[in-house]
Amino acid sequence: MELRQLEYFVAVAEECNFTRAAERVHISQSGVSAQIRRLERELGAQLFERSARTATLTTAGKAALEHARAALNSAKSVKTAVDEVGVVIRGELTVGMVTACTVTPLFDALSLFHRAHPRVEVALLEDSSDRLVERVRSRVMDVALVGTAYGPPDDLESILLIQDRLVAAVPDNHPLARRPGIGLAEVTSHPLVCLPTGTGIRSVLDIACRARSIEPAMAMQASAPDAVVDLAARGLGVAILSESMVTPRPGLSIAVIDDVEVPATLSLIWSVPASPALGVLLTHLRHAFGS
Known part of the structure; x- marks a missing residue:
């Protein structure tokens, strides 16, 4: 049993006609008919009552229809999941870090992320905290480690890491x-x-x-x-x-x-919505910092 057979079966069932189903799936009517007959042989049951103009589901066909639709939806979900991962492994990320702030968990997270997704290009830039905040706000930068007074900016997503006197x-x-x-x-x-x-x-x-x-x-x-x-x-x-x-x-x-x-605070900040690549990196950062 093949996915294309199920696709043709659903098309004929919904169109109630082999000719219209063939136009819908962009192959010849004889091709659709041949695949439906093959499917019927594999299932050991007739799926359609055929006439010159219509194709009507048999009892077996009615029983099979919802399962066929579910199988096609599941296959679509698999492709969507793979496509999303494909975006992650082919993405780009810009990470900011306040100048001269050596924070080992940040480097650990970047290392783990790079090993898991080597096709993501990661740029790490140092700057003052106020400029990093503006770059994240303007989406020039994806995520940044910044030091601020009081706490992280209210208009950005954040993880508070340190709060000191x-x-x-x-x-x-x-x-x-x-x-x-x-x-x-x-x-x-x-x-x-x-x-x-x-x-x-x-x-x-x-x-x-x-x-x-x-x-x-x-x-x-x-x-x-x-x-x-x-x-x-x-x-x-x-x-x-x-x-x-x-x-x-x-x-x-x-x-x-x-x-x-x-208080003097150290925080991770980013804008929403986060890209798929940033979402994965944030997971690594949360684990690294114990958040």
Whole structure:
């Protein structure tokens, strides 16, 4: 039994005529008749009562019709599923990452996705968080890992990964060293080392300073958190970062800036509707980040 036989059978049943059925499936009437006779032999039953002008279903034909339609629909569903996978394996994705933010789960997800779908072209771009957000909004970029103040943008889909307080990091011989907590006014009385404008940490700092009418002195800025810490460790300023960005090390004191309550967040963001390729990548990202 072949799918084309079932297709011809359904066509004749619905048209009640071999000639019209042949026109519908774009083959000759003799071809349709031959395939229907073959199907009847395989089933061991006559499916149609034939006359010069009409073809009427027999009892066996009526019993077979719905099953034939179901088989054709199932075959169509198989093709649709394969076509959708075909879109995924032939797609393109642009992934954004806030500059110098080394997040291992992101790289793990990209690696697993690439191995599973090697025909998807993936571009990974670094930039400041504010520019990444705009690129995702304008659909120039599919998904991005961004740092923001308060939380991810409300107009985009997101997964919140980290929510942190600001900390100050200084060498042990600094006046602010070995303090369990510290206020923003005292921190900003010293030169600061921070990430550039457009990053989530800098946004949190700027918001907190504006709320208190403080104009901090920026001694230096660096795009990588480790570089910010290294500069502060050498006495070039007070490092301002989030708790998760600073790894304790000998000779370094870390204190929470306890009167800054605006959280620094790290999130994955994307627009909807997501493409099939992005949908698969998001599944890998959720597993990688444990969401």
